[in-house]
Amino acid sequence: MVVVAELEIPADAFDLGRLSQVTEGIHIELERVVPTGNDGVMPFFWASGPDHGAFEAFESAVRGAEVVERLTAVARVDDRVLYHVVWADSAANLTEVLVSNEATILEAHGDDPWRFRLRFADHRGLREFHNYCLDHEIAFRVERIYTLDEEQDAKYNFDLTPEQQSALTLAVEHGYFSVPRGISLKEIAEELGISQQAASERVRRGAETVLQSVLLSRSAADLE
Structure with missing residues (x-):
């Protein structure tokens, strides 16, 4: 397996x-x-x-x-x-x-x-x-x-790592993606107790994973 x-x-x-x-x-x-x-x-x-x-x-x-x-x-x-x-x-x-x-x-x-x-x-x-x-x-x-079956079940959570989910949730809740921004990467990093580079990595990878799951996943209805 x-x-x-x-x-x-x-x-x-x-x-x-x-x-x-x-x-x-x-x-x-x-x-x-x-x-x-x-x-x-x-x-x-x-x-x-x-x-x-x-x-x-x-x-x-x-x-x-x-x-x-x-x-x-x-x-x-x-x-x-x-x-x-x-x-x-x-x-x-x-x-x-x-x-x-x-x-x-x-x-x-x-x-x-x-x-x-x-x-x-x-x-x-x-x-x-x-x-x-x-x-x-x-x-x-x-x-x-975990097994592949369990991995597929995790797709409902967009397959985010706990660190990515924490960083992305913090970013969304505090308006990182808003215009103008409500929080900076530096502030996200300080809140999580990590470097700004690590915060950027988690937010970027987390956002990319969610967007790929939502925008690139096709169902049978999409082909009609």
Whole structure:
């Protein structure tokens, strides 16, 4: 039976997590990917930062990292840049076990720790992933494990994480989306006790999830 696991992993425990720590102010969000055999996983990721100088410092630090063979900026949208990374053969990474266990990375983002949402074909894959982390002393914290059926039931709640729902509810209740705005991201961050970058991430991802569920979901009646 297909199972989904939501967990936290320290940034210094895996390849991309370590790269997210090389420059202050840079936040990384992995593109949704499916394991592709020899091509590996985690080839593309988005980085958001405060200014052009932060991206220059980030690129310089990443390209100088021993575990990276090549880093390419693919596109830029506002304060976000899409990168493609090629890992060096020497990279000891968490992604190898995800490929071997045919795990699909549904969501992965963070500074420290990182939050992952992983889908496994069965409990065997999840168990082997768990054992790999234990054998390699990779600390992690499980937030939730559920079946695909339970995930579908969660769609009625728009599949928001508790953190996204809290931030988005606060934003809506206090007029963040109103004109003029009734609350700023800084105030939302202070209310939640998190950084402004984290608040922005939760509100943006939460709003995107809700809008996709409402605007992009089609029923049979839509086709008539």
